[in-house]
Amino acid sequence: MKTRWWLAVSIAGLTLSLPALPAAAQGTTAPSPKPDATKVLQDARAALAKVDALSYDAVVTGSGGLDAPEVRAQVSMAKAEAGGWRVYTKGTSGTNPFEVAFDGVQARSVKEADKVVFEKSPKDPADTTELMVFFSGQSAKHPIAWELIAREPLKAVTSTIEGEATVAGEACHVVNIPGAAVVTEGAADADFGSTMLISKRDHLPRRIARKVSATGEQLRILTLENFKTNSDSIGAAYSLQIPDGYAVKQADVVKKKKAVGGGPREADQPAGGAGVGAAAPAFALKDVKGKEHTLADYKGKVVVLDFWATWCPPCRDAMPGLQRLHTKFQGKDVAILGINVGETADEAAAYMKKNKFTYGLLVGGEKLAEPYQIRGIPVFVVIGKDGKVLWKAVGHGPSHEKDMADIIEKELAK
Secondary structure, eight states: HHHHHHHHHHHHOOEEEOOOHHHHHHHOOOOOOOOOHHHHHHHHHHHHHHHHHHHEEEEEEEEOOOOOOOOEEEEEEOOOOOHHHHHHEEEEETEEEEEEEOOOOOOEEETTTTTTEEEOOOOTTOOOHHHHHHHHHTOTTTSOOHHHSSHHHHHBSOEEEEEEEETEEEEEEEEEEEGGGGGOEEEOOOOOOOEEEEEEETTTTEEEEOOOOOTSSSSEEEEEEEEGGGGGGGOOOOOOOOTTEEEEOOOOSSSOEEEESSOOOOOOOOOOOGOTTTTTTOOEEEESSSSSGGGGGGSSSEEEEEOOOOOHHHHHHHHHHHHHHHTTTTSSSEEEEEESSSHHHHHHHHHHHHHHOOSSSEEEEGGGTTTTTTOOOOOEEEEETTTTTTEEEESOOOOOOHHHHHHHHHHHHH
């Protein structure tokens, strides 16, 4: 497993120090003792406590076979007077531009193409849970070093030193934090842990590799370039203004619970009462004409649920694939259902009609937040003919359409 990690981070552009040869083979004295991971993280927390503001250029890439869009963004963060941090980021996720800011009280996202500003006011500004969900919905979650601004930053129950590396000439310790040990605030992501490259000089992270699979082979790697702190950092307008003529929408889609940070949830990972292998929770939701639909109505069919909203870019990106699945399995015992959350029937129906999506649409999906453990969107759930959950995924991935098609075909063949 370690061999695969070294290979993965090497591909990501790291220059790693090779393990030292035994002293006898070198003909020199023995190397200095391996640094203690707990001490490295303690020093990092102490250094972070002295930081009131920071900025960096974020580069987010996938490794280990993770097919994800590259993210490039400018990021500025500063401590808020009421507690927590103010956050600003502007950049692109693949071809999708974003500009999102949080002033310590209210978060805003400006969507120039749609002439819309989305707003969110977290109940607890110092808790990053709701804030991460909002940023995720605006395609702006991954460039933020949430590990640094959590209520208890860089906290881990256990950790190990995996070696040394350099990032842009900065010598770093490579600290591995197992998934079960990570204690951060986050959204609806599975906790598979992370590996942090922490500077030996100022004790602050320069790269965070978030593991997005249980094996640890797939990584989403955040590199913090041009990292600056306090008076050297680049400030930002943390309160985004509403341009003339822009509509304002509230992004309060689902009541969120505190969750554990990490990388996107793998499709085969259990998630509360709606975990893979468990009976899918019953539901009763209405379509846009007011007719009620229950899960029992679809007994004997394979059911695909997509929890979505019109304001959510990853949700929109996933919808053409769902339409293709609907077309592929039309006439068979398969039901593709878009479960809109937090919006009116007219809003959801208008978006579906405009984009010529013809699969099923149910509204009021926020009612299923608890039974289906929905803490962020999009969420996909495939339910078998026997009513049990076959597959579940949080977030949109390029392989999801094929994954769902394969599972549906296998279930139909039974």
